Amino acid sequence: MTFEDKRPLTLRDVSEASGVSEMTVSRVLRNRGDVSKATRERVLQAAKRLGYVPNKIAGALASSRVNLVAVIIPSMSNMVFPEVMTGISRVLEDTQLQPVVGITDYLPEKEERVLYEMLSWRPSGVIIAGLEHSAASRAMLQASGIPVVEIMDVDGTPVDAMVGISHRRAGREMGRAILKEGYSRVGFLGTKMPLDYRARKRFEGFTEALAKGGVEVTDQEFYSGGSALAKGREMTRDMLERTPDLDFLYYSNDMIGAGGLLWLLEQGIDIPGQIGLAGFNGVELLQGLPRKLATMDACRLEIGRRAAQIIAAAQENPAEEAERIVELSPTITYGDTLKRR
Numbered sequence: 611m612t613f614e615d616k617r618p619l620t621l622r623d624v625s626e627a628s629g630v631s632e633m634t635v636s637r638v639l640r641n642r643g644d645v646s647k648a649t650r651e652r653v654l655q656a657a658k659r660l661g662y663v664p665n666k667i668a669g670a671l672a673s674s675r676v677n678l679v680a681v682i683i684p685s686m687s688n689m690v691f692p693e694v695m696t697g698i699s700r701v702l703e704d705t706q707l708q709p710v711v712g713i714t715d716y717l718p719e720k721e722e723r724v725l726y727e728m729l730s731w732r733p734s735g736v737i738i739a740g741l742e743h744s745a746a747s748r749a750m751l752q753a754s755g756i757p758v759v760e761i762m763d764v765d766g767t768p769v770d771a772m773v774g775i776s777h778r779r780a781g782r783e784m785g786r787a788i789l790k791e792g793y794s795r796v797g798f799l800g801t802k803m804p805l806d807y808r809a810r811k812r813f814e815g816f817t818e819a820l821a822k823g824g825v826e827v828t829d830q831e832f833y834s835g836g837s838a839l840a841k842g843r844e845m846t847r848d849m850l851e852r853t854p855d856l857d858f859l860y861y862s863n864d865m866i867g868a869g870g871l872l873w874l875l876e877q878g879i880d881i882p883g884q885i886g887l888a889g890f891n892g893v894e895l896l897q898g899l900p901r902k903l904a905t906m907d908a909c910r911l912e913i914g915r916r917a918a919q920i921i922a923a924a925q926e927n928p929a930e931e932a933e934r935i936v937e938l939s940p941t942i943t944y945g946d947t948l949k950r951r
Contacts, residue, residue: 618755619662628656639664661749663729675756677706679921680728682738684716684806688865689893690910691739694761697914698737705922707734716805718744725750735759735921741766742807757924757932759917762908764937765811773917773936777808780906780940781815784860784888787942789823791949793858793886796820798830799845799870800862805834809862812890816860829853842869857885864889867903868896871947875900887947892940902945909938 624639625632630649637643638653645653656662681698683691698709710733712724721738725747728736735757741764743751751758751769758770765778788796798816800809817827829852831845845866850856861867867889874881881887881901892907916936924932942948 619660619753623660624653624657624662627660628653658746659749661746661751661753663726663750663754665730665732675732675734677708678731678733679707679709679918680712680725680733680736680738681709682712682714682721682724682728682736684714684739686711686713688863690863690891690908693910694914697911697916698918699914701915701918701922705925707922707925709737709918714739718747722747722750729754734925737761737917737921740807741768741772757921759920761913761917763808763811764935768934771920771932771934771936773913773920773938775909775913775938775940777811778815778818780890780908781812781817782819783815783940783942784812784890784906785816785819786823787944787948788858788860788886788888789820789825791886794825795828795853795855795857796825797849797853797856797859798827798862799833799842799849799859799866800831801833801835801841801866806862812862828856838865839869839872842866842871843873844869846870846873859885859887861887861889864891864893864896864903864905867905868899871899871901871903882947882949886949892943901947902943904943904945904948906940906942909940912938 621632621635624635628635630653634645634649635653638645638650639657679702685691702709712728714721714724722744729750733756736751736754737759739762741760748769760768760772761774763774763777764772765776798813800813820826829849831849833841833845835841842865846859859870861870867887871887874885879885888904890906892905896903920933923930
C-alpha cells in the first residue's frame with residue numbers, strides 16, 4: 611500500500627457509526643448545542659472506537675496538512691531519545707517539514723492525550739516510539755490518513771511502518787556472550803520494566819538464551835523509576851548484599867550499569883574477573899568512566915534518520931510504495947567489563 615491510498619476519517623464516518631447527523635456529531639465534538647447525554651455518549655464512543663480526531667485547522671486549510679511531523683517519545687531526560695531526535699532533525703532540515711515533540715512518560719493514557727492533540731493539527735506524519743499502544747491510540751494512528759512510523763522496536767506488527775532493532779534478539783545475543791565467557795551466576799537489574807516494553811523484551815530474550823545454556827537468572831530486581839547513576843549504585847549494592855556470589859550483572863541500560871560499575875570499583879572488586887557487567891544503549895557520555903562498560907549499541911541515530919526518511923519520501927511522492935520494515939542490527943561492545951577468553 612502507498613501513503614496515497616490512506617484516507618482520513620471524516621464527520622460522516624462518525625455520523626454513520628453513531629446513527630446521528632453530521633451536524634449533531636459536530637456539536638458534540640465541539641461541546642456545543644443542546645444534545646442529550648445518551649446521544650453525546652454514543653457519538654463520543656463511536657469517535658473513540660474509530661480513532662476520529664477533530665480538525666483544529668479552520669477555513670480554507672481544513673482539508674490540508676501542515677508541514678509538521680509529530681514525534682511522540684517517552685522521555686527526553688535520558689541519553690536515548692535526544693540522539694533519535696538528532697537523526698530525525700538532520701533529515702527533516704533539508705525539507706519543509708519540522709518536527710514537534712510530545713512526551714508520554716511511558717504512560718499509555720498520556721500517549722492517547724498527546725496523540726489526540728497532535729493529530730488535531732493535521733501533521734504530515736507521525737513518528738512514535740514503540741509498537742504497544744492502547745486501543746484508542748492505535749485506532750487514531752490507523753485512522754489518521756498520514757504516514758505513521760513506529761520506532762525503536764521491530765518485535766511486533768506495525769500500524770504502518772516500523773524502524774528499530776529486535777530487542778529480543780539483543781537480549782539473546784548478550785546472553786550468549788555471557789555464557790561463552792563462562793559466567794553462570796547472573797543477576798539482572800532493570801528500570802521502567804512495567805512500562806518499558808523494549809526492556810522487557812530484552813529480558814525475555816536474555817533469559818531464553820541463558821536457559822538454552824542451562825543457566826537461570828539467579829537474582830533480579832526491577833525498579834519503576836528512571837535511569838540514574840545513583841539508582842544503579844543502590845540496586846547493585848542491595849543485590850550483592852542479598853546474593854554475594856553473583857559473577858555477572860546485566861543492566862537494562864547503561865546509566866544504571868555505570869552506577870553499578872562505580873560502586874563495585876569503590877569496593878575494590880575485580881572487574882571482570884570476580885564479576886562482569888554489561889548494560890545497553892552504547893551511551894557515548896559514559897566513555898570517560900574508569901572502565902569501559904560492556905554494552906550494545908541501540909542504533910538510535912540511524913533509527914531517527916531512517917524514520918524521518920520514510921516520512922519525507924511519503925511527503926515528496928505519496929504514490930510511491932513505502933518501505934515498511936527497517937530492522938537494524940546492534941553490536942556488542944565488550945569494553946573492560948566482559949572478559950573474553
